[in-house]
Amino acid sequence: MHVSRRALIGGGTGALAAVLLWPSGGRGAPTHYEYTLTDAQWRKKLSPAAYDVLRHEGTERPFSSPLLKEHRKGIFACAGCGLPNFSSATKFESGTGWPSFWAPLKDAVLTREDGSLGMSRTEVHCRRCGGHLGHVFDDGPKPTGLRYCMDGVALSFTPAKA
Template identity: 55%
Template sequence: MHRRNFLFASLAASVAPMALRAQSYEVSRSEAEWRAMLTPAEFNVMRDQGTERAGSSPLDKVYAEGTYHCRGCDLALYPSSTKYDSGTGWPSFYAALPDAVGTAVDKSLFQTRTEVHCRRCGSHLGHIFSDGPAPTGQRHCLNGVSLVFRAA
């Protein structure tokens, strides 16, 4: 392996996914169990803190009344009433349901961001930014593959 490729691979392996797995969650599964229940794209985002391509999630354009649940454990996370079109290409919300999500500091990609995850199973959902609408001013920028929409 070339030195440059080795350095990039080492850096990628050392970032946030280890922090995600270091915590204990109410719903826990082995890596093999997660891989068996999730597609490779879902596993990449939810367990390895990847990001889906902008504009690739059909949930970005869903504005029906209902609730968005965690794909990993089915916990209700976000009401449709807090969803808005951020223009980013990812489903965006200005607030989660009470006691639904947790946050962590994400220092990957040479910047500091607020990572948001399911509080029950630890699945990575996306990031929270401070450029959202009132009343919170937050933008919960989420990966659609981490979510399941249930219409009301």
């Protein structure tokens, strides 16, 4: 499988400071993930809402996630496979109704362009299981200028040990 690797570096408008790792052409998913389950296993493991978001790129209702108001230090991980995706150190209040971060953890996410709904967006997926986490936009705070707008139901939170 040919994989396109393109680092987009910068922190201003229009520059996504992420690594795009997706098969050439950008529409197909990688053919293998480190963590895989059958559809029946995903349905059993996840809540219906998490299954819809992680496995079918759904979106939870804004302002519905308890993680929106999570302000403790800790790690936000993929609810599907447990891979740490974001640190609380990069979380900020975006006012959008979804947990938002200005950067993911290193090697935690994959991104791809999404042209559905008649608009251009960049999807964010878990690197280990391919689960859909949300979208990233270039209207976030410094230092990256990015807003990783994540579905809270796609994440779990583990507080830092005291």
